Structure formats: structure tokens, C-alpha cells
Amino acid sequence: VIPFVVAVDGPAGSGKSSVSKEVARRLGYGFLDTGAAYRALAWHAEASGVDTDDAASVISSLASFDYRIGTDPTGYAVHVGETEVTDAIRDPRISAVVSRVARVPEVRTYLIEQFRSSMAGESRPGIVVEGRDITTVVAPDAPVRILLTASPEVRAARRSAELVGSSTADVGEQIRRRDEADARVVDFMTAAEGVTTVDSTKLDFDQTVEAVIGVIRSFQ
């Protein structure tokens, strides 16, 4: 049975990871956080002393990149080799360099192939896959494709609430820079044809989850 794919894209701080995970939990679907794979590679590169600014070295580091990302929305964990990196990959140090590994075409080709095989191998009836290029590149044929957005101010406020000790202004600037770098590689700020936009600026977490589930139901 081919799982029902729900593709979700959006900028940093749009809430796509937490919303997608909760949507998957409520629907009994799997959940795949593709950003976590790019973050895990950035973590691995840093841990192995690779200069993330050097594309050739980043490509070489793929040979020793052994990572696992589960698709269970209730027991989500990321491993690189034997090390659990679920929290470590969220560190601002990783956020600051992840775009450098994600912009390397060979890295994208390699990871996209892995995302497609996780999707195909999902044993639950569906899977929510979130990232930046899911609706356009990874799964353009998905039956449900959503762009989750929110105003820059709201995204900065949400992200700084998660990061203890950093000001909303600083976090806003970090998000802006990362989106700018990422947007040079894929467009995730405007909805591609056939993609439904869910703007969460005026919605709380639960309302956003309900809005996404509403969109999914309308395609089932």
C-alpha cells in the first residue's frame, strides 16, 4: 500500500515541524522532518572537523554520514552513528551553518533519494513530510500540498520563545538571514501551483493543526 503523502513547506519559525508532528499524531500517520537530515549532516560535518564552507569537503563527508530519523510522531528521534542528536541539531550553532550544507546540489540529491525511500517504506496509512522543497521537488505529486506561513514578526517571536536567553530581535535577524540563504536554493515563500497556503499568523498552535487537518480532509 502506498502511504498517503501530505507535503508541508514553509520558512523558519513557521511552526511546520511541531504542527506537522501533531497532525501526523492525530491522523495516525508517520512524520518526516527533512530539515533534521540537513541539520544532522551539518552536525556530522562539524563533529568531523569539516569546513562547511567547502562544498567538496561536505560532499566527502557524506561517505561517513550514517544517520537515522524515525517517522514515529510520538517517539521522534535523530541519530548520527551511535549518537542521539535530536536536541543537539537544534542548537543555534547548527542553525547558523546548516544552509551551507543544504545548498550543495550533491547533498540535496543524496538526501532527497533517502526521503523518497522513507516515504515509500512508511507502514502507517500516510506520512506528513515537511521541509522547504517537499511540495515542489521531493513530492510534487503528493495528493495534499501545503505552504505554512506566518508573518516575520510572529515567526521571530515563536522561535525566541523556544530559545531561552535570546532576544526576539536577534532571533528575527537569524531567521531572516537563514531564509535569505535558503531561498537562493529553493522558493518556499510563495505557494507553487496547486499548493494550499495556511497562514498561521493569527492562529494559535491548536487552530493551526485544525486548519491543516481541514485542508487534508478536503483532499481525501
Ligand code: C5P
Ligand atoms: O526546517 P529546519 O529549519 O529544521 O531546516 C533546517 C535547514 O535545512 C534549512 O535552513 C535549510 O537550509 C535546510 N532544508 C532544506 N530543504 C528542506 C528542509 C530543510 O534545504 N526540505
